[in-house]
């Protein structure tokens with residue numbers, strides 16, 4: 001794998017090329033959220049060891065925590081040092097000012113999430129962001145239908161993406177990637193989710209843009225593979241990373257160690273192992289996850 005492409009010039013085009021190439025190869029790109037230097041280094045190590053590439057995502061709350069410039073500089077430097085081809089993506093943004101700051105700071109791709117608004121308003125907001133992002137060379141993801149946020153109700157069919165609306169939405173907005181609601185939710189599941197695969201097939205038939213699966217934590221690998229086979233080309237993976245890191249850290253702290261260079265590594269190892277398994281699934285390989 002060549003050096004990082006977290007560069008500003010033509011970044012959105014290179015990012016989309018990678019997503020399409022992965023879909024054409026029968027796989028998906030894994031999009032991992034990072035929260036601090038340790039989770040960033042841990043996911044990059046998994047990609048480096050596999051000779052793979054990945055998408056590094058930041059949510060607005062992570063950017064409020066780390067700072068926009070710090071997050072961008074950290075991600076670029078860490079990817080370069082790891083020798084991993086990686087892209088920086090803004091996850092679930094609703095604030096125009098934050099989107100603007102990220103575009104100026106060189107994000108490869110941004111997600112505008114107006115999924116809770118009525119269809120026409122979602123179209124209008126998404127189209128405006130797409131125009132702005134495309135003008136600055138970045139790619140755009142939007143959500144149609146509704147994937148429940150953390151702590152909200154479970155996914156219901158009423159919130160699922162309608163295939164015909166997906167076609168109209170993509171045409172009216174010019175988005176490059178479409179996040180779909182087909183039975184997943186953010187956070188932990190109370191019971192195993194079951195993806196609406198026939199619906200996913202109809203969405204794929206209705207539009208050619210790569211589809212994005214949110215809320216993939218806790219979804220069994222067989223369902224990841226089934227989703228990939230039906231046009232999902234980007235899989236967002238966050239909750240299990242936080243969980244693995246926190247569990248590892250809790251164990252490491254139990255012995256009373258105070259040297260941070262010793263307490264963090266076991267937590268980072270847990271994240272690396274977890275992500276390595278998910279990268280295998282996204283490449284279309286067997287193996288445990």
Ligand SMILES: [Zn+2]
Pocket residue numbers: 092147186214215236
């Ligand atoms: Zn999401």
